[in-house]
Amino acid sequence: MENLNYHDKTNIKNSIRLKELQTTLPRFSKDYFRGIEPNTSSRTRLAYAYDLRTFFEFLNQTNPELKNTDIADYKIEILDLIEPVDIEEYLDYLTYYESDNLTRINKERGKSRKLSALKSFYNYYYQKQLIKTNPASFISAPKLYEKDIVRLDVDEVAKLLDAVESGDNMTARQKTYHNKTKKRDLAIMTLLLGTGIRVSECVGLDLNHINFENNGMKIIRKGGNEVVIYFGDEVQEALYDYIQEREKMIPASGHENAFFLSLQMKRLSTRSIENLVKKYSSSTIKLKKITPHKLRSTYGTSLYRETGDIYLVADVLGHKDVNTTKKHYAAIEEDRRISAAKMVKLRKE
Numbered sequence: 001m002e003n004l005n006y007h008d009k010t011n012i013k014n015s016i017r018l019k020e021l022q023t024t025l026p027r028f029s030k031d032y033f034r035g036i037e038p039n040t041s042s043r044t045r046l047a048y049a050y051d052l053r054t055f056f057e058f059l060n061q062t063n064p065e066l067k068n069t070d071i072a073d074y075k076i077e078i079l080d081l082i083e084p085v086d087i088e089e090y091l092d093y094l095t096y097y098e099s100d101n102l103t104r105i106n107k108e109r110g111k112s113r114k115l116s117a118l119k120s121f122y123n124y125y126y127q128k129q130l131i132k133t134n135p136a137s138f139i140s141a142p143k144l145y146e147k148d149i150v151r152l153d154v155d156e157v158a159k160l161l162d163a164v165e166s167g168d169n170m171t172a173r174q175k176t177y178h179n180k181t182k183k184r185d186l187a188i189m190t191l192l193l194g195t196g197i198r199v200s201e202c203v204g205l206d207l208n209h210i211n212f213e214n215n216g217m218k219i220i221r222k223g224g225n226e227v228v229i230y231f232g233d234e235v236q237e238a239l240y241d242y243i244q245e246r247e248k249m250i251p252a253s254g255h256e257n258a259f260f261l262s263l264q265m266k267r268l269s270t271r272s273i274e275n276l277v278k279k280y281s282s283s284t285i286k287l288k289k290i291t292p293h294k295l296r297s298t299y300g301t302s303l304y305r306e307t308g309d310i311y312l313v314a315d316v317l318g319h320k321d322v323n324t325t326k327k328h329y330a331a332i333e334e335d336r337r338i339s340a341a342k343m344v345k346l347r348k349e
Helices: 006-022 029-039 042-062 076-081 084-093 108-127 154-166 172-195 199-203 233-246 270-282 292-307 310-317 322-328 330-343
Strands: 096-099 102-105 216-220 226-230
Touching (some): 042 096, 042 108, 076 108, 154 172, 154 270, 172 199, 172 233, 172 270, 199 270, 199 292, 270 292
Antiparallel strands (some): 096 102
């Protein structure tokens, strides 16, 4: 796997984990995962497997006829025994349940995702005419309440980057690590705020993905598409400062191409970057819970305010559907309409 990029390695790991999870599902489910492979990502299939395992565990615990049968031995015919009311009970069960000695809680968004997995599962077998009924199709997804988009104001962006640079408000232990990672951390935060890339895209950067001659950067989007996006001078400066340090590092085996390295000389994980953002923002940004995705929203907001071009924002952020972008930035669109109303004067003052 040494010559594979981060995206390919992730797909292989997901595929291995999916095969492990399939041993906890009915044997006939292998046909489903093979059937949806051409149109889904490895991450989506893995998430569906986890969600379907929860559904079959629910059946095993609550259905007297299935309690004494191993889930792997369930026959496809049991899908025709499920009625819409059973799925409604399942959604209610998801609110609060125990699994793997842990308490699981699902709100509307979690329930909606698990219902989507079940709908996909039933649709596959129904369309293949392997089952006669499709009870999942009669169940409406829980109503999702729109959340306010959390983003940083201009002064908050400056405070956050200053905190990364200075290391203020840190414990003595944190400052020890900060001295070793300051340029890396500043490069990561500046990159996320200055390009709006996803944290997974940041993690997947390789040394040969950055071109300082044209300030271009190759990233691999969700689904595996390769695109080149461009960055400004502030991002270029932060990346260049870090690359001077990076060239002196000796990476661990298998991580030679990784752009961002941990103190263990391995490719940074998404969790590491999430923790990094949390560490710096918690001491500087009050009343806002900041995550890498919030930095992405901050960039999208700034770009839309500067250009007013929603299609450009959608393209740069990698949204396949511009309606996704419009939904996120509808509030700004309203501000622009209000501003436009004040621009036209009917009489000279």
